[in-house]
Amino acid sequence: MTRRRQAQEFEGCLSAFFGLFGLGVKQDTVTSLPYRTKESILTAAENRFYLVLIKAVENKAVIIPKVGLQDVFAINDRENYRSFRNRISTRHIDFLICEVNTLRPMFGVELDDSSHNKAETQKHDLFKNMVFEAALLPLVRVPVKQNYHVEELKAVLQEYFKKEESPQTQPSCPNCKIPMVRKTARHGEFKGSDFYACTNYPTCKEIINI
Numbered sequence: 790m791t792r793r794r795q796a797q798e799f800e801g802c803l804s805a806f807f808g809l810f811g812l813g814v815k816q817d818t819v820t821s822l823p824y825r826t827k828e829s830i831l832t833a834a835e836n837r838f839y840l841v842l843i844k845a846v847e848n849k850a851v852i853i854p855k856v857g858l859q860d861v862f863a864i865n866d867r868e869n870y871r872s873f874r875n876r877i878s879t880r881h882i883d884f885l886i887c888e889v890n891t892l893r894p895m896f897g898v899e900l901d902d903s904s905h906n907k908a909e910t911q912k913h914d915l916f917k918n919m920v921f922e923a924a925l926l927p928l929v930r931v932p933v934k935q936n937y938h939v940e941e942l943k944a945v946l947q948e949y950f951k952k953e954e955s956p957q958t959q960p961s962c963p964n965c966k967i968p969m970v971r972k973t974a975r976h977g978e979f980k981g982s983d984f985y986a987c988t989n990y991p992t993c994k995e996i997i998n999i
Contacts, residue, residue, distance in 0.1 A: 830855055834933050835883060838900050842884060845942040849950050850895055856885040858917075861894055862924050865991045877920060880913075882928075886949070896927035896949045903933075918976075925972050925986050948973075962987040962995050969997065 829836055831854060839854065846852055858877035864870050884898040899917070904910050914930075921928040927949055931942070959968040969985035979998075987993040 834902060835900055838931070838933070838937060839884070841937040841939055841942055842898065844939045845946055846886065848889070851887045851889055851892060853885045853887060853892075854883065855881050857881045858920065861885060861897075861926075862920065863991060876916075880917060882917075886946075894926055896929060897921060898929045898931060898946075901930050901932050922976055923991075925990055927973070927975060960985050960997055962989070962993060964995050965989050965993050969995075971999075 831839055835854070839852070842852060858880045859874060861882065862877065864873045866873055882897040883900045886895045886898060887893060888895060899914075901914075905914060918928060929945065929949065931945070959971075961967060962969050965987055967988060970988050972984055972986050974980050974982050974984065983999045985997040985999065987995045
């Protein structure tokens with residue numbers, strides 16, 4: 790008797806054994822799986838804002854909706870990697886604005902509805918704010934409205950579209966010897982102040998104050 794035949798007979802005996810106790814093993818099939826395609830990955834409110842966001846961003850960047858935080862942020866603490874990964878593994882950002890050619894994240898946009906007034910939601914919002922701040926990635930929070938004005942939103946986002954500086958005017962990271970990126974502190978004692986950060990952040994945390 791071949792091994793394949795023995796395996797088939799064993800599986801048959803196993804199924805019969807489970808059947809005696811009402812423990813039949815259910816096999817997945819295409820028709821048994823309960824999945825269907827959503828009409829949209831965005832809610833009605835998110836889609837309404839998205840259409841205005843497209844016009845406000847124009848061709849300056851790429852808009853990626855519903856991005857998991859674990860796909861945006863690297864974790865440089867190897868000892869506690871699993872713990873920190875679990876804290877962001879189920880969270881996402883509503884819209885991630887990225888450079889056109891590289892898809893390098895430029896800033897995030899979070900659409901806040903009335904649920905963000907709840908204490909528990911505010912707790913989650915605070916943590917998300919801290920994650921973005923720790924990674925030196927700006928996060929823009931926009932309250933949900935029935936109607937949005939393109940020019941108003943464009944004015945809010947304008948400061949995040951910094952003009953690209955030539956490599957000749959950018960300082961190089963003392964550690965990595967590569968051009969640094971100009972950032973603006975969003976919170977803390979130096980809120981509003983500009984500084985240069987290494988493009989290898991968070992692997993390298995070298996900064997130069999301006």
